[in-house]
Amino acid sequence: MLYAGTRRPVRVNHRAPKHPCRNNSGEETHRPVSLSLHNGAHPPFWPVRAFRCGRMRGMKRASFRLSVLLAALGWTLSTLAADSLRMVFIDVEGGQATLIVAPNGESLLVDAGWPGFEGRDAERIARAAQSLGLHQIDYMLVTHYHLDHVGGVPPLLERIPLRRFIDHGDNTETGERAEQLAEPYYELRAKADHMVVKPGDQIRLGPVTLEIVAARGEVLSRPLAGAGQANPRCREVPHQPDDPTENAKSIGFRLSFGKFRFLDLADLTWNLEQRLACPENKLGTVDVYLVTHHGSALSNNPALVHAVQPRVAIMNNGARKGGDAAAWQVVRTSPGLEDLWQLHYALKAGEAANVPESFIANPEAECKGYNIRLEAWPEGRFTVTNERNQFSKTYAPRTR
Structure with missing residues (x-):
């Protein structure tokens, strides 16, 4: 269900599968049932x-x-469990594609990677969706109009249905190139449910809530619940020249599932990050931080990163895109950080900056597109897994 200002909520028709042996009151029943994945779908060839x-x-x-x-x-x-949140950070070679599946089976995809490359990114996203038992994606959230975020939407729709589109409105960049990028997306969203969001709006996927904290160059006017603490780092961080591009218009959100918190600010840049963190921290602390802008030094303002104090950071960089040394330093010195996971070994960062290979999904520049997976539970516990080597680490609930 999506709440945006005073607009009526968009309802999702399908429901989470019931417990096969209990009714809604938790009482045992003795009627025949059939096991299924979320959305009522069986895995292929599963009798x-x-x-x-x-x-x-x-x-x-x-x-x-x-x-x-x-x-x-x-x-x-x-x-098959219906009590966990599942996320896949899909390798789209330095773009973004993050698939979120709530315990009730509702799904949301944040961006769709690049176009071209013979449908490479669309194929990877479709495979990730299939691995989670999805036959459609309920919400397609486009954070901003850059090629590595919105470009992959049309080829993806050829492979899996996208039911509802969420964005910040039309492209704010002008010119022939910007129009050529946006028009195919406009045509697709015109044929489906479409919602424009602004800071303060919420997207609800059953027990999972995405709170919009930034969109179209605006940020929250008041702190989220539990946030609002004074931020001493603000005095140390200089203001940068304003960014006129779509990066600064990115949709950013904080996801909450029980006690678990996740922050995704897409490609939001320095000054907008500072407005979220100064003079008070409007976001509170989080468990997992998707490193903003693929690890670019144009983003990852230390006033914000150090204020949210992530325990785990995940970087959706490419081999030659993102992973700037200055951003590495900000993230790795954040108070309370336990681990940093990377989709790619960052070639320009060098061996000293990259994390141990166990935490890197794709250590080679030419790769098969391995992903990073996350599963979280409402008490705040979560597990991160590297698809390439199945290296997995579980993090106990945080004491807030």
Whole structure:
């Protein structure tokens, strides 16, 4: 459900799958049911039999076979659980594509990477969606009108339905090139539900809430709940020349799921970040920070990064895009940071700046496009996994 100012909410028709052995009151039932993934979809070639709750004959054997089959398909039994938030930071070679699936099965994609490259990014996004049991994406959120964020929307729609479009309005950049980039997207959104968001609006995916903190060059006028503390770093950080590009118009949001917090500011630049953090921190602290602007030094203002105090940072850089040395230093010196994960080894940053290989999804410039996955639970616990080597680390709930 999406709330934007006084507009009526857009409702999603599908619901989360019920617990196979309990009704809505939590009481045991004994009616036949069928297992399914979110959105009621079965994994390919998965012959699922109905069973009666309480009848355990053959269940252990069936559970073992199911585990083996899911493992072969790249799933785990946790894929079937309806109590966790799942996110995939998809490798689109220095662009952005972040897929979010709420416990009730509703999905939202933040940006769609680049066009061209024979549909490379669209294929990677579609595969990630399929791996989570999705046959459509409920919300397509376009943060701003740059090629590495909106360019991949048209080819993606050829591969998977996109039901609703969210953006900050029309492109603020002008000229023939800007129009050529935006027009294909305008044509697609005109045929579907479309919502323009502004700071203070909310997007709700069941128990998951995305609070819009920046859009179209504006930021929150008041702190989020639990935020508002004075920020001593503001005195140390200089103002930069204003950014006239679409980067400064990016949609940024803070995601909340129970006690878990995630911050994504897309490509928001220095002065807008400073307005979010100074003179008071309007965002509070977060568990996971998607490093802004792919790790560009035009962003990642230390007044903001150090104020939100992420425990984990994830950088959606490319081999030759993002990962600036100055941004590395800001993120890695942030108070309380435990780990930094990267989609790519950043060639221009050098060995001293890059993290250990276990935390890098694609250590080679020419790669297969491995992703980083995150799963979070409402008590604040979360796990990050490198698809390439299956290296995984679980972080206990934060004490706030």
